[in-house]
Amino acid sequence: MLKLPKKTKKQKRNSSPIPNAPMTQDKSHPSQRLPSQNEVVSSKASVPILFKIPSGVPHSLKCLLTTVKYVEPSFMVKVPMDFEILGHENDLYISQEDIVHFGLMEEIGASCISLYIRILYFQLVKREISHFFCFVEPIWLSNVGSTEEERVEWISKRMIDSNPGQMWLLPYHKGNHWMLIIMDFDHQLCYFLDSLDNFPPDEIKSLISCVFQHLRTNNAKTKEVAWRTVKCPRQPSKSVQCGFYVMRMMKDFVTNEFSMRWLTSKCGGKNSYTKDEINEVREEWAQCIMDLMSTT
Template identity: 95%
Template sequence: MEEIGASCVSLYIRILYFQLVKREISHFFRFVEPIWLSNVGSTEEERVEWVSKRMIDSNPGQMWLLPYHKGKHWMLIIIDFDHQLCYFLDSLHNFPPDEIKSLISRVFQHLRTNNAKTEEVAWRTVKCPRQPLQSVQCGFYVMRMMKDFVTNEFSMRWLTSNCGGKNYYTKDEINEVREEWAQCVMDLMSTT
């Protein structure tokens, strides 16, 4: 249960994407690479441009998942593009940081030049499963929340009911994500 980086989360996004393709529902969900939200080595303008280019081809009804890393902590943003609504999930139960709210607001402003929508971006803080205090499990919690959201038959109901009312993840639930990730790494290693 050590701290994980963006490459681990990116690989897990790949795992989820292939699960969605297999179930023929990949058109409902899109992902943004965590590094595109990171302020390491890039300006906010560059990040706005990268995320905007990714989201410009959004289809009606698609939900966007954006894992966000600030400092040493992972959080998840789920965007309902059609309604310009951002759901913020943080396993430490913090509110959305101003810098990510500003970045997402600028992404929508950038997209509005190609779109007639004029509403402001709204934010909802979701009471999601809480990680153990003094732990570094936030990355695993973000991966598990992404999995729960995209694999749930009623994903919006799961989200708007505060992650189905789940207060924490069990060790087995976290280990399921870790094992999927490890199996993918092993599969990739065996093909090279």
């Protein structure tokens, strides 16, 4: 079992502006900057989403889908994101489209992943080990409306005050596919987990190398980045469950008493996730939304 790092002072709040993540995946965003939340909201408030609730949906998710089935297309759930969760304080917005895609197990976007990071963060706080795991904003690793220089700057600012012993979780999106990087910052070692069993793309390896190069210029102690590809659970063929698999892998890693043993043993030797294991993540996500809706 890893020795937990000592709790330290909160990371210094960044005074420079950091963009919010788009609420859903943007498959072909032409802009060279991340769109603002208001721009994304206005693009979604157009036509109603018609859908049928499938059988076998977890209880909370079924209730949530039933609720949003009759709302206006402009419906949004405001989710407060504390500074400690992703290193910048902001409001996350979950749309009707996000909820429907999540409920029907279709392709999900960065906002859905960010919301689940929030859920995991508060579980870690409850267990008093939130200082051991850190998360990076999912959209920052993706080539969506931003330059590599901008992404390097954002990620570097997030990681510059990393404490000894901390492990970093970086959800990564490329080509409509979600993958996960788990980083041992102390040893500059990146574990790459892909439910389609691919190797880490050169693009992400280059980005992470640039991040550490940037940290070196800011007097952080770094060395060359090493990569290890981890044999992780495989998603069903012809499915779009990669986002759900990333969420479940994050959960398994941060909630496992022997997290590094789980990671280095090919995710405990698990070949795939059962429907119940994926539904556990979906239920937590839906219950969080329901709780937020009940307080507004």
